[in-house]
Amino acid sequence: MAKVGDLYQSADWKSEKHVPVIECPDAVKADEMFDVKITMGKEVAHPNTTDHHILWIKLFFKADGDKFPYQIGNFEFTAHGESVEGPDTGPVHTNHSVVTSMKTTKPGHLYATSYCNIHGLWEYEKELKLK
Numbered sequence: 001m002a003k004v005g006d007l008y009q010s011a012d013w014k015s016e017k018h019v020p021v022i023e024c025p026d027a028v029k030a031d032e033m034f035d036v037k038i039t040m041g042k043e044v045a046h047p048n049t050t051d052h053h054i055l056w057i058k059l060f061f062k063a064d065g066d067k068f069p070y071q072i073g074n075f076e077f078t079a080h081g082e083s084v085e086g087p088d089t090g091p092v093h094t095n096h097s098v099v100t101s102m103k104t105t106k107p108g109h110l111y112a113t114s115y116c117n118i119h120g121l122w123e124y125e126k127e128l129k130l131k
Helices: none
Strands: 020-023 034-040 054-063 070-076 097-102 108-116 120-130
Touching: 020 108, 020 120, 034 054, 034 108, 054 097, 070 097
Parallel strands: none
Antiparallel strands: 020 034, 034 097, 054 070, 054 108, 108 120
8 A cells, every 4th residue: 555655746846737836035034924935837837627726735844853744734726617507617716826924943844735636646845944
């Protein structure tokens, strides 16, 4: 049986539309709020249709020296053009990107995970240093 970690895919975000790219400073001041943006399909657009879409993005932070990560946020995208009139006829579409704010007193790594209803689980990691 596969372990959960084996189910996640990763790739170069410049050529793969499913990678949840983390954008934030490389180094931040301890205990000071900063923005973290997560974008799907940064260079290659990901579809957002009834049949093919991103359902969610999750953000975690694992501080250096800590055993477990902390969940920063869980972001769901629930409007993909569905309608009682049929697929892709609805008036509302969510955009599969998110901006959140956080602070930390330790350096570590940010992890973004996402789920595409067709292509499964994806991950991305970014190191975060303190100034």
